[in-house]
Amino acid sequence: MKLSGMLSKIMDNYICLRRVSLATLPEACRHRRTRRRIFPGHLASISAIFALVSCTLVSCTLTSCATPAKPTPPASMRIGVLLYRGDDTFINTVRTELEEYVKEYEQETGVKVTLDMFDGKSNQNTQNNQVDRAISLNCDALCVNIVDRFAAGVIIDKAMAAGVPVVFFNRAPVEEDMNRWEKLYYIGTEPKESAVLQGGILVDAYQKDKSALDANGDGKVSYVLLEGENNHQDSLVRTEWSIQTLKDGGVPLEKITGGIANWERTQASALMESWLEDYPGQIELVIANNDDMALGAIDAVDRAGLIGKTPKIVGIDGTPVGKEALKAGKLFGTVEADTRQFAKVMFDIAAALSLGRDPAAVADLTDGKYFWSPWSPLTS
Numbered sequence: 001m002k003l004s005g006m007l008s009k010i011m012d013n014y015i016c017l018r019r020v021s022l023a024t025l026p027e028a029c030r031h032r033r034t035r036r037r038i039f040p041g042h043l044a045s046i047s048a049i050f051a052l053v054s055c056t057l058v059s060c061t062l063t064s065c066a067t068p069a070k071p072t073p074p075a076s077m078r079i080g081v082l083l084y085r086g087d088d089t090f091i092n093t094v095r096t097e098l099e100e101y102v103k104e105y106e107q108e109t110g111v112k113v114t115l116d117m118f119d120g121k122s123n124q125n126t127q128n129n130q131v132d133r134a135i136s137l138n139c140d141a142l143c144v145n146i147v148d149r150f151a152a153g154v155i156i157d158k159a160m161a162a163g164v165p166v167v168f169f170n171r172a173p174v175e176e177d178m179n180r181w182e183k184l185y186y187i188g189t190e191p192k193e194s195a196v197l198q199g200g201i202l203v204d205a206y207q208k209d210k211s212a213l214d215a216n217g218d219g220k221v222s223y224v225l226l227e228g229e230n231n232h233q234d235s236l237v238r239t240e241w242s243i244q245t246l247k248d249g250g251v252p253l254e255k256i257t258g259g260i261a262n263w264e265r266t267q268a269s270a271l272m273e274s275w276l277e278d279y280p281g282q283i284e285l286v287i288a289n290n291d292d293m294a295l296g297a298i299d300a301v302d303r304a305g306l307i308g309k310t311p312k313i314v315g316i317d318g319t320p321v322g323k324e325a326l327k328a329g330k331l332f333g334t335v336e337a338d339t340r341q342f343a344k345v346m347f348d349i350a351a352a353l354s355l356g357r358d359p360a361a362v363a364d365l366t367d368g369k370y371f372w373s374p375w376s377p378l379t380s
């Protein structure tokens with residue numbers, strides 16, 4: 001109750017009191033009536049007002065005033081989602097899952113969610129401008145798949161100045177940047193885990209049947225490597241741990257060649273096409289840091305008409321297209337990210353931040369700010 005309302009209630013009660021017998025007053029008020037003889041005049045009235053103020057305050061405390069104003073959830077929420085490249089297959093899978101999950105969230109909670117999607121088209125300046133735009137649209141939180149993970153400082157400055165929390169995803173800013181503000185979070189997948197699982201698929205196959213990988217039986221598995229962007233945490237770690245796992249699993253390896261195809265199917269396809277020409281009949285295994293590059297290798301193999309003599313090809317991500325190729329027997333194995341959970345946790349954290357709640361209540365966070373989505377191996 002507002003103060004003015006409270007005072008008017010007191011005055012109403014006072015006016016009313018002037019008309020009723022003092023016998024109806026509380027004990028304390030009646031006792032004070034005896035002092036009227038000593039201090040005639042308005043003492044009884046003053047005492048009565050005092051008693052009423054107390055009673056009114058007590059009654060307020062016990063009723064409406066006692067009920068702490070419950071934070072009513074907003075009827076709507078606006079989240080800016082900034083993608084490093086809108087045509088990246090894995091990122092698009094996450095985006096689709098996010099949109100699906102938001103629909104369910106809206107139905108369950110009645111909260112209207114607006115997702116403002118931005119495509120950075122691999123350009124950090126473009127993405128920085130998109131952050132300005134998202135802030136000017138009054139986004140409550142941002143989910144940022146940063147173009148250049150070493151350039152997070154600019155976005156963090158903008159977000160801090162506007163007081164808009166940021167959930168980075170898939171492309172991890174350096175730790176120093178992540179520690180600059182308590183309203184920064186990161187959702188990603190463990191690159192080492194995916195690589196160990198990818199290597200494990202190959203170790204299992206080799207242990208069951210050496211010729212599955214060593215097709216020409218020369219005692220070595222001759223492989224080529226397709227790598228993602230050279231400064232991406234996932235490329236570096238996946239390459240290292242796929243190979244290490246094969247070595248640890250006793251698979252004799254011989255590297256023919258390798259190249260960076262930046263996660264892209266067409267770039268991988270072009271590289272593989274030239275390797276098939278340069279090393280005819282020699283490639284037994286293609287290790288790709290992601291499914292799209294594995295699919296590019298499959299495209300080149302298909303174009304070369306190598307049916308029946310195809311090298312074994314493995315990827316990582318478990319994208320819908322990757323799983324189709326697995327089903328068709330063109331992809332030997334992949335490792336699937338739980339993109340549904342990835343998108344859900346990302347949104348839940350952004351929503352918690354938008355509502356001023358603690359993200360730790362909706363996600364199992366490492367070091368208070370990181371969430372690692374799990375992987376599972378898939379074979380045909």
Ligand code: GAL
Nearest residue numbers: 088090091170234263290317
């Ligand atoms: C990786 C994913 C790739 C690509 C890249 C983009 O985690 O495996 O396919 O999407 O992220 O940052």
